[in-house]
Amino acid sequence: MSQHSETVTQSVTHGLARYAQQHRVSARGNHRQKPKYRAGPYLMRRGRMFYFRKRLPAAISKFGSNQFICLSLRTHLPLDAVKRAARLLSVYEKKETDFVDALTEQKLSPDTAKAILLEAMRGELSKMADEERQADQVSDADIDQRLAALEAENRRLRRAARNKEWGDVLVLLKEASALVSVSLQETIPNDLGQRAITLKRRLNDVKIAMDEGDDLRTASRDLLAGHGVADFDAFIKAPILLSEAKAKTDELYPSKDMKRITAGVHRLLEEFFGNSPISILTKEKQKEFLGWASRLPRTQGRSHGRNRHGQSGKTVTKAEEISKADAEDLLCLEEVRSIEGISDAEKRALLADRLVPRVTINTLRKYRDAMNRMFKSALELGADAPEAISYSKMEHHIRSLAPEDKLYIRVTKPKIRMPWTEERISKLLSCPIYSGCASEHRRWQRGKLIIRDADYWVPLIVLTIGSRIEEILLLKRSDVRYRDGIYLLAIASGAENRGKTEDAKRLVPIPKMLIDLGFIEWFQSLQQDHGILLFPEAVRRSQSGEVSTAYGKHLRRIFNHIGIGDFDEDFYALRKTFSSALKREDVEEGQRQAIAGHKHGSIINVHYTAHHLSDLKDAVDKADFKLQIGKKRQYGFPVIISCDLAQGSSLDVEITLGELSEADTVVVRDPNLAQPLLMQSGIGKLSDENVRQLAARLREITALRPLNLPKSSAKRAAFEALQALA
Secondary structure (H helix, E strand, C coil), rough: CCHHHHHHHCCCEEEEEHHHHHCCCCCCCCCCCCCCCCCCCCCCCCCCCCEEEEEEECCCHCCCCEEEEEEECCCCCCCHHHHHHHHHHHHHHHHHHHHHHHHHHHCCCHHHHHHHHHHHHHHHHHHHHHHHHHHHHCCCHHHHHHHHHHHHHHHHHHHHHCCCCCHHHHHHHHHHHCCCCCCCCCCCCCCHHHHHHHHHHHHHHHHHHHHHCCCCHHHHHHHHHHHHCHHHHHHHHCCCCCHHHHHHHHHCCCCHHHHHHHHHHHHHHHHHHHCEEHHHHHHHHHHHHHHHHCCCECCCCCCCCCCCCCCCCCCCCCHHHHHHHHHHHHHHHCCCHCCCCCCCHHHHHHHHHCCECCCCHHHHHHHHHHHHHHHHHHHHHHCCCCCCHHHHHHHHHHHHHHCCCCCCCCCCCCCCCCCCCHHHHHHCCCCEEEHCCCEEEEEEEEEEEECCCCHHHHHHHHHHHCCCHHHHHHCHHHHHEEEECCCEEEEEECCCCCCCCHHHCCCEECHHHHHHHCCHHHCCCCCCCCCCECCHHHHHHCCCHHHHHHHHHHHHHHHHCCCCCCCCCHHHHHHHHHHHHHHHHHCCCHHHHHHHCEEEEEEEEHHHHHHHHHHHHHHHHHHHHCCEECCCCCCCEEEEECCCCCCCCCCCEEEECCCCCCEEEEECCCCCCCCCEEECCEEEECCHHHHHHHHHHHHHHHHCCCCCCCCHHHHHHHHHHHHCCC
16 A cells, blocks of 8 residues: 555544444435445445545454545546546555555564663663662561562573563563654564563662662673663663753754744654654664655645634644545556556656655755754753764665656655746736736736735835845835935845845845836835835734745735746746846846845855945846836826737647657647647657657747746656757
């Protein structure tokens, strides 16, 4: 099933009979319902949707006897449901043995076994230290009796070791394993049992030495040395727990962003390990955790249902989210695998669009870095903290988890942040926000209102100076300034607004386009009750202080309605669009970096921009968006009359891949025409000369028009490789 044993909870459903009982009575009253539709073996129906349902093997005893795996077949059509259930059943039956083994068989790594034994030894020595401090005078007879009992126990332990009977150390191991977040089964592995009995005997030897007059440190010296422990006092202290390490990390790294990252990773660690001692997070344990975390859906944490203030929502564990994503991917994989007549490369391209995107390697690196900060914090508290796994070993481990399946791909869907195409910029500048909308809450509908607020100005400012969104949202009215005949914005200037880096503090001239649209007159007309911020209505959208996130979601909804919403060309990519526009106009890199708030060389931006305002003013005005700005009678301010940036509509490019990931079919469509401009299949069967002619024709058609290329990187690469042949 390719599911981790910790994540079975979502796939397994309980008490189906109880579910049916609760749903016998209609929501409208006590009217008798029609009998439930019987779809056939391994099928059930809930509402209109069909589900695959199969009882889990009895061998998985820890989940109970009446447990089922239940997966949505994502169809309401009976025939499709039967076909999909049959394919899913065949896969499940092939994998059932591995699935049961993964849940029932326990294999302890050497590091895990060592952690259990060390915790057992620490607990026993800690008890001995307490007894030594509180010991009263004992008679010789009592001491002799206790010595005899300990020696008898050691003889019994030797016999148990010979017979492979571990009952005498079961309680000791269970208590220790619970403290290090390892779930031991009743059947103890022989290697662990043998070592535990040896440890128990040696602990008894320490007790014997103490009863004969030695102090605990002297009596336990050889035992500690054999386990690599040098400091007795540090060893017997109570271990530093994850929660304590997290609290210390917040103290050492107090910024809001750092605390947010630490809290998120701590929640993941606590779900996976519990509130365990930090010392158990060995490199092997870190690999297990990061391997589990690598299967988290990219949208993890967004299924709580608390999207609006006052909603109670629900608690969804990460294990449930992983299991749900794994189940959906399994069904999707088998559906695509069964498609006939297309290459494996094309199937992988289909899967790249359909599989649930998981967290990226960069996100996993952030998780690793957060763990490393917790380890350093634990060291400050005196813990024996582990060393963090390296990036290379982490990435190698993630790759090693891939199954031997030629269709397997790990979909992460990272944001590429492509610069906006000219057509999309033209659509933005011609949309109802700037040409006239229906109302304040319907900015995407055509109307007669132009409302100059954050929704009007913020996209224009980001587009024309390439700033970070949060920098603009947090601008104060006092940040609009006039120096040497130039209006400018003092970005990240206040003590409370540090910006992303020190180089975020800078002075940026206001572009001519904004001045022509009346930005200065709008700013000067603001009343005192407007508040200290330039765009207070945008900041009020956030309840948590993450102003750019809340406002970004708001603008994304508007952009989706307008028809310019795009995963890679999102609002944040406007910043990159401006930088690309300046690069095309040959603006030198130092000026581009200073305007954007990036470090360039050893010069601090706030000083550079203060002394080069005239040059920077010329630079920002070079970004030409081909706007015609004028006045209309119904508005008392300048407005955008037209935008001539896009010379034609975008062409849609469709690519089908061959077995070697080359372009096998190419289709170029104009959305305004019924017939495609170019359609060619079976490219791999064409002669070299015909392929070159096709590539030349393709370049001729696409040369002067913006293109909507496939999202698949493999298909984009195949398209570009085909064009290179012309």
